[in-house]
Amino acid sequence: MISKSLRLALAACLWLPSLTTAAVLEVGPGKQFSRICQAIGEARAGDVVEVQPGIYNGDVCQIRTRNLTIRGMGSTRASVRAAGQNAGGKGIWVATSTVGTLTVENIEFSGAKVSDQNGAGIRADPNASLVIRNCHFHDNENGILVSSSPEATITIENSIFEDNGAGDGLSHNLYVNHVKQFVFRGNYSARSKRGHLLKSRATENHILYNRMTQETAIGSYEIEISNGGRTYIIGNVIQQGAASENNGMIGYRLEGGHEMNPSQELYVINNTFVTQGQQARFINTRSTFPAVLRNNIFTGGGTEINNENATKSNNFTGNPGYVNEESLNFTLRPGSPAVNAGADPGATTGGFTLKPTRQYQHPACADMRPIDSVIDIGAFENGAGSPASGQPARCGTPQAGAQAVVNGASFDSDLLAPGSIGAIFGSGLATTTAQASATPLPLQLGGVAVAVNSIPAPLYFVSPAQINFQVPVDAKAGAGAVLVTVNGSTLPPAQFRLGSAAPAIFLFPQSTRAIAQNQDYSLNASDNGAPPGSVIIVYMTGQGAVSNPVPSGEIGPTNPLAEALLPSSATIGGQTAAIQFLGLAPGLVGVLQANLVVPAALAAGAHKVVVTIDGAASNAADVFVAAAAAQ
Numbered sequence: 001m002i003s004k005s006l007r008l009a010l011a012a013c014l015w016l017p018s019l020t021t022a023a024v025l026e027v028g029p030g031k032q033f034s035r036i037c038q039a040i041g042e043a044r045a046g047d048v049v050e051v052q053p054g055i056y057n058g059d060v061c062q063i064r065t066r067n068l069t070i071r072g073m074g075s076t077r078a079s080v081r082a083a084g085q086n087a088g089g090k091g092i093w094v095a096t097s098t099v100g101t102l103t104v105e106n107i108e109f110s111g112a113k114v115s116d117q118n119g120a121g122i123r124a125d126p127n128a129s130l131v132i133r134n135c136h137f138h139d140n141e142n143g144i145l146v147s148s149s150p151e152a153t154i155t156i157e158n159s160i161f162e163d164n165g166a167g168d169g170l171s172h173n174l175y176v177n178h179v180k181q182f183v184f185r186g187n188y189s190a191r192s193k194r195g196h197l198l199k200s201r202a203t204e205n206h207i208l209y210n211r212m213t214q215e216t217a218i219g220s221y222e223i224e225i226s227n228g229g230r231t232y233i234i235g236n237v238i239q240q241g242a243a244s245e246n247n248g249m250i251g252y253r254l255e256g257g258h259e260m261n262p263s264q265e266l267y268v269i270n271n272t273f274v275t276q277g278q279q280a281r282f283i284n285t286r287s288t289f290p291a292v293l294r295n296n297i298f299t300g301g302g303t304e305i306n307n308e309n310a311t312k313s314n315n316f317t318g319n320p321g322y323v324n325e326e327s328l329n330f331t332l333r334p335g336s337p338a339v340n341a342g343a344d345p346g347a348t349t350g351g352f353t354l355k356p357t358r359q360y361q362h363p364a365c366a367d368m369r370p371i372d373s374v375i376d377i378g379a380f381e382n383g384a385g386s387p388a389s390g391q392p393a394r395c396g397t398p399q400a401g402a403q404a405v406v407n408g409a410s411f412d413s414d415l416l417a418p419g420s421i422g423a424i425f426g427s428g429l430a431t432t433t434a435q436a437s438a439t440p441l442p443l444q445l446g447g448v449a450v451a452v453n454s455i456p457a458p459l460y461f462v463s464p465a466q467i468n469f470q471v472p473v474d475a476k477a478g479a480g481a482v483l484v485t486v487n488g489s490t491l492p493p494a495q496f497r498l499g500s501a502a503p504a505i506f507l508f509p510q511s512t513r514a515i516a517q518n519q520d521y522s523l524n525a526s527d528n529g530a531p532p533g534s535v536i537i538v539y540m541t542g543q544g545a546v547s548n549p550v551p552s553g554e555i556g557p558t559n560p561l562a563e564a565l566l567p568s569s570a571t572i573g574g575q576t577a578a579i580q581f582l583g584l585a586p587g588l589v590g591v592l593q594a595n596l597v598v599p600a601a602l603a604a605g606a607h608k609v610v611v612t613i614d615g616a617a618s619n620a621a622d623v624f625v626a627a628a629a630a631q
């Protein structure tokens with residue numbers, strides 16, 4: 001049996017690599033789809049939906065597909081308007097609990113309105129993580145509303161929130177419930193309708209380099225951190241006018257503690273606070289834990305913080321001389337007493353660097369903050385200086401970088417193993433598209449290199465939105481970090497889990513159908529099922545250690561075969577399937593071949609196959625069983 005299947009694996013090498021690319025679904029005039037939600041409904045895990053500019057009225061839906069990216073193309077954002085419609089009574093787009101991480105870029109959302117007055121431009125259900133970049137939310141009951149979810153992370157960058165709120169004070173420009181981490185960076189949030197510019201109950205908050213301005217609106221708090229939690233508020237411009245119905249600007253732990261918010265650490269560093277037309281409670285806290293206030297400007301009069309234990313240094317009280325207060329340009333005039341009056345804010349005891357590396361640039365951008373010999377007080381550095389190190393700001397277009405690292409067979413898990421095939425999804429991952437044409441696989445392809453925990457990784461395929469790579473066989477299990485280098489420029493690192501084994505079954509595009517062959521080496525298919533008792537060959541990745549080790553980037557050997565060493569089992573249709581062979585597919589790099597006996601009792605039809613190695617279960621993929629042969 002084994003020797004026969006080897007021939008087949010060699011044939012498989014012709015078609016397998018081309019199947020491992022996520023699909024791009026195009027929406028817009030003259031494209032495959034006219035409605036965004038049609039494309040979302042057809043998309044599979046890891047796919048990208050590209051949306052042309054235009055107005056999409058009532059294009060509302062629940063999103064269930066894992067690790068989807070929805071990206072507006074061009075310089076004008078596609079405008080999605082509720083137009084009286086909603087998904088599930090919740091809003092325009094609802095990220096359900098199955099999405100993993102939903103990424104949305106360069107889209108405008110408006111008009112979300114539902115019966116409970118919590119209609120959101122984007123609503124995240126429990127377990128849904130979000131990455132939102134360069135989007136615009138206006139005139140919704142909530143711009144974004146995130147449900148409580150202990151494992152979720154929410155990252156929002158370079159986006160605009162204006163005039164959201166139902167007017168009841170219970171809905172806000174942005175409302176994040178209990179999540180693990182909330183990052184809000186380089187955004188513009190303005191004029192909430194009676195609610196807050198930002199409300200968060202996250203365990204940890206990173207509020208960096210934003211403009212949070214109430215302007216002439218009646219909104220309440222500018223930043224409201226309801227239950228405390230470790231919170232970094234760095235480099236923001238925060239303003240309220242005479243009409244703000246609550247003179248508090250930052251609220252902290254005003255609704256008391258919560259089991260998801262064990263820390264009461266609050267760091268308020270290099271912000272510019274301006275209250276206009278009324279005295280402010282700049283920071284209103286119900287925590288007695290010593291907040292840290294460094295290098296802030298407090299303009300307009302009032303109480304800086306109602307906590308006598310706070311640690312304060314190098315703050316400026318009064319008007320330091322702004323370039324144009326009326327137009328809310330709070331950069332410093334030359335000669336301002338706040339220039340060169342700050343001090344390096346240092347780091348937390350936990351090692352988090354508090355020094356601002358960027359500064360807000362209107363609208364919705366965080367540019368590099370110039371490095372000067374002495375840091376200025378407030379959100380802006382006056383005058384020239386060499387730019388700080390790091391990535392250049394790319395506001396208005398998606399930022400280059402990896403957004404997800406997942407297995408390269410089913411794209412539905414961030415667990416990988418030494419020697420397994422992985423996929424990196426993101427933007428700006430390459431400036432060209434290239435596929436490896438020979439083995440051993442190259443470590444450089446199309447100007448791209450990938451390192452896993454500092455070890456160069458072999459490359460199958462590179463493109464701007466996806467890279468397929470092999471985890472180096474000598475990578476150590478534990479935390480995994482990939483670094484992508486494009487034409488000599490290294491992108492920010494991305495994380496994944498690196499286990500001893502990470503089995504994943506290859507799927508046909510846009511389906512849950514396994515790439516598998518019957519005993520006669522024909523493709524297993526709905527009209528070509530495998531009879532009970534016969535052998536089916538399932539193509540996978542992620543076996544971990546093998547008996548005849550193969551160097552990174554090299555093909556599976558024939559003699560002797562490289563068999564998986566870790567404990568394994570398999571089921572088809574929930575019944576145990578005997579494993580005849582489990583090991584590297586000869587002639588392929590990083591591909592695992594499972595020869596399984598179809599259980600005798602299975603009825604004809606589609607059944608789920610699952611392979612478990614060292615306690616890690618694969619995705620459940622469909623294989624087809626034929627009727628048993630007549631006796």
Ligand SMILES: [Ca+2]
Pocket residue numbers: 214219220221222240244245246247248249
């Ligand atoms: Ca206020």
Ligand SMILES: [Ca+2]
Pocket residue numbers: 339340372373374375376381382
């Ligand atoms: Ca300076």
